[in-house]
Amino acid sequence: MPVSLALTAELTGWITLIMVIMARLSFVIFLMPGIGEQTVPVRVRIGLLLAFSTAIAAAGILRQPDVTGLPDFFVLLFLESTIGLFLGVLLRLSIWLLSMAGTLVAQVIGLSQMLGIALETEAQTMTANIFAMAGAALLLSMDYHISVFVRFTELYGEIPLGMITGIDPMFLIRSGFGAFGFAVLLAWPFVAVNLLYNLCLGFINKALPSLMVAFVGAPFIVGAGMLLLALSMSTILMVWMDRIPSLIGWL
Template identity: 40%
Template structure:
């Protein structure tokens, strides 16, 4: 009986150690996960989500954890390496939400709507930014983003073995590429608003030169505000679709060749 109990205790200790190591990688991902990692979400809920993700990921990643060191050894090194990999994944996901926020800010600035409900949430954003962010998060959850991210985390164990720190030069290049793509995506999504703003200002300048006595600002301000809202009504579904397509491409191949 004592031998069987000792064997059971050793097995449970190994299982607990495996889950702890996986938690070190999953925790940073959940803390930066779009939707789950928001400031309005309680820390207890984030911890519960991280534990549930760990329980889901560990059995699937168990075959790749064969080189896991013995229980309790190299814990600090594992904490550094696994947290670094988790932060890479989390930051890559978070940049897509920042791209959506930047899109709303650019569009609002271009259409004179930047000061409308600017502090409605935890992150100061114009009304357009809040609308796009909430719509994007709802669309991502409807399309099971959390399930695809769990599969992505499992796949990272084949790319980054446990206890191996990612190459700094490749990581920096990957990070720069992610930031570049996030700003490019934000500008591309906000491009229609910028084009309309340029055309509006050119037209307003021509009218002002043709009729100096006319107060064109009293006519032009309602036009650009109404036009911006109408343009958002028309383009928001397409913008969110393009954003979700880019996000799904990242989740399917986060560290692929560019």
């Protein structure tokens, strides 16, 4: 075989391997809390994707896939992308549940009309932004992203290339329902305060019908809610950190 043809075959094998790795890794990076936020430039995430994919390929963790043509190659890319989407969505659940909890908190303490920056695809409430940004900052400060990358390389031993049967869709569904229930649980103290506030407001309105209780109660519920948020924020994040591994499942 001519040297040029041998080099072309070897180069094609390396490009195929890197693209297959990128297919699984892309969703993980673009959905990872902290690194995958919309506020992080796309070029930074793409650069990280290219660098880490090349590093995995050069490390010899994987052999070059044995594909005989473009149809097999595209099927392999689709299977790896599906696996990556499964892993990425599980990672993102940890931030989505904080956003849901923050939105629920904003609804019950009267701050739902105060929107912050668009951390996701659209502007969120102020408390949802606080929860999401605090959670992402806490994860990055604990080297969470390094743990994700290390575990990602180990997963190739458990879920080989194209082995889509290695993922469990029902686990993703259970994690989604669990994340929603946990978000409601995190916001439950604020819901209880709001319930108590409305009960008291009803009794005061019955006792003093001429009093405009809404003008007195609205500032109170906002102030009490913000005070409770300031006092309970650290505890909420600690409880959330303990629950993350069981929701993600593969870390």
